[in-house]
Amino acid sequence: xxxxxxxxxxxxxxxxxxxxxxxxxxxxxxxxxxxxxxxxxxxxxxxxxxxxxxxxxxxxxxxxxxxxxxxxxxxxxxxxxxxxxxxxxxxxxxxxxxxxxxxxxxxxxxxxxxxxxxxxxxxxxxxxxxxxxxxxxxxxxxxxxxxxxxxxxxxxxxxxxxxxxxxxxxxxxxxxxxxxxxxxxxxxxxxxxxxxxxxxxxxxxxxxxxxxxxxxxxxxxxxxxxxxxxxxxxxxxxxxxxxxxxxxxxxxxxxxxxxxxxxxxxxxxxxxxxxxxxxxxxxxxxxxxxxxxxxxxxxxxxx
Amino acid sequence: xxxxxxxxxxxxxxxxxxxxxxxxxxxxxxxxxxxxxxxxxxxxxxxxxxxxxxxxxxxxxxxxxxxxxxxxxxxxxxxxxxxxxxxxxxxxxxxxxxxxxxxxxxxxxxxxxxxxxxxxxxxxxxxxxxxxxxxxxxxxxxxxxxxxxxxxxxxxxxxxxxxxxxxxxxxxxxxxxxxxxxxxxxxxxxxxxxxxxxxxxxxxxxxxxxxxxxxxxxxxxxxxxxxxxxxxxxxxxxxxxxxxxxxxxxxxxxxxxxxxxxxxxxxxxxxxxxxxxxxx
Numbered sequence: 001x002x003x004x005x006x007x008x009x010x011x012x013x014x015x016x017x018x019x020x021x022x023x024x025x026x027x028x029x030x031x032x033x034x035x036x037x038x039x040x041x042x043x044x045x046x047x048x049x050x051x052x053x054x055x056x057x058x059x060x061x062x063x064x065x066x067x068x069x070x071x072x073x074x075x076x077x078x079x080x081x082x083x084x085x086x087x088x089x090x091x092x093x094x095x096x097x098x099x100x101x102x103x104x105x106x107x108x109x110x111x112x113x114x115x116x117x118x119x120x121x122x123x124x125x126x127x128x129x130x131x132x133x134x135x136x137x138x139x140x141x142x143x144x145x146x147x148x149x150x151x152x153x154x155x156x157x158x159x160x161x162x163x164x165x166x167x168x169x170x171x172x173x174x175x176x177x178x179x180x181x182x183x184x185x186x187x188x189x190x191x192x193x194x195x196x197x198x199x200x201x202x203x204x205x206x207x208x209x210x211x212x213x214x215x216x217x218x219x220x221x222x223x224x225x226x227x228x229x230x231x232x233x234x235x236x237x238x239x240x241x242x243x244x245x246x247x248x249x250x251x252x253x254x255x256x257x258x259x260x261x262x263x264x265x266x267x268x269x270x271x272x273x274x275x276x277x278x279x280x281x282x283x284x285x286x287x288x289x290x291x292x293x294x295x296x297x298x299x300x301x302x303x
Numbered sequence: 304x305x306x307x308x309x310x311x312x313x314x315x316x317x318x319x320x321x322x323x324x325x326x327x328x329x330x331x332x333x334x335x336x337x338x339x340x341x342x343x344x345x346x347x348x349x350x351x352x353x354x355x356x357x358x359x360x361x362x363x364x365x366x367x368x369x370x371x372x373x374x375x376x377x378x379x380x381x382x383x384x385x386x387x388x389x390x391x392x393x394x395x396x397x398x399x400x401x402x403x404x405x406x407x408x409x410x411x412x413x414x415x416x417x418x419x420x421x422x423x424x425x426x427x428x429x430x431x432x433x434x435x436x437x438x439x440x441x442x443x444x445x446x447x448x449x450x451x452x453x454x455x456x457x458x459x460x461x462x463x464x465x466x467x468x469x470x471x472x473x474x475x476x477x478x479x480x481x482x483x484x485x486x487x488x489x490x491x492x493x494x495x496x497x498x499x500x501x502x503x504x505x506x507x508x509x510x511x512x513x514x515x516x517x518x519x520x521x522x523x524x525x526x527x528x529x530x531x532x533x534x535x536x537x538x539x540x541x542x543x544x545x546x547x548x549x550x551x552x553x554x555x556x557x558x559x560x561x562x563x564x565x566x567x568x569x570x571x572x573x574x575x576x577x578x579x580x581x582x583x
Contacts, residue, residue: 086490105501
């Protein structure tokens, strides 16, 4: 699936994060180029320490890149914006406000001119969307982890952002809750055609949710090693995704990357940073029982 | 026997401790009876204590009777040196609340500025470190000389002693607001004013209230000493005046009253603190 016709909503150009320590400078990651197109769901996978959260914070405008730029709709990002809502790993709800209060806080920021009842109506619509009816007047401390993250999702969606940035939003949840929330996110994104950039280390989550999966090599000196296009159809669900003939080929490819190749590629200079290899797993691949050398992978196209 | 709740058992224990204390007090202040026969003229010189064996320290009964007199008529005013204990407490409370209110008005905005700006924090830190450990009463001569009014000087002393805990706690509370809450506000493009009042203030409120609670306790401790110095009115002056009258009974009653009012002040602020505390 070529996305050349879609205009990139956000484009990172040669971004880097460099730490100046006693023993010289260390680049956590450097020379990263990637874009997220409108209506696309992009996941970024990598081991901890490759700077995933920093990349998300740079896109959000909460952190600055030490090199290059990030363009959002053609203009450079120089700070946080209501156009890019963040769903934090730790949900980051304000504990002294109720569920409704937390969402209303965000809505009032977006629509300062709205009257009180209009704000509350708008909030209730999004409480409804994430299935939190009846919990409007509860404080975050009274909610379970999954419900808190639902509030976080509702708060982010309620400001109707151009783009949603999710920082491992489900990693602190138990497997059952995580699965339910993944399905909710999938449904909501389909209904609203929301553009999403999500950080994760969960391969199954990436296969279920993402259209494209950006693979990072290990840090320091992390680079984008590969971009995997999800070959599974967009109407996949959590219940049938693993029955798809390409599911295991994709999963094994990603797993193999995380287990073996991400380490081998750390600090590599053999990848063109502007055009990392784009891979689309195919059914005729040999089952990757052992590590497959990168050059043996088929269907490679220059991005 | 049915098991009593912890609260009931604790209340019984408290009551027993009080009863034991009163019993010892009573026994300790009992007269030993007339001492050895002495020359009547010498006995006159020695006073009633020596003659009857009666201790100058009043017993719980005497204090109780006197306390009842104060309680049924707390606001009498028979001139400058004979006012009811209620009037004296009201004078002290008014001074404490005036000085405390001034301290709140200074400490909260300044604490906010210190907590939000590392520059202001570093610039003011040496002054705070030097001024904070000074006993508030050491300011008294300076205050009397510059303000030239003993009542206002007492209020100034209350101000200077209650400003530090509030200032430091506010600064600490503001500086340690969770990063993620600030990040939420930043991604929502919340303005500075709204950030301060809708995010930082509620987030730091429990810490600020802790400082305010420490401050009111210190202010109430200091007012007694300050009023002993400046004289005229107030519970501190009352204590010193009754000491000069050698009325130990009234001194004990004043001590009891100081404790009760101090507890009430602390409980009031504790209740407000619970209102602004949020569970995480």
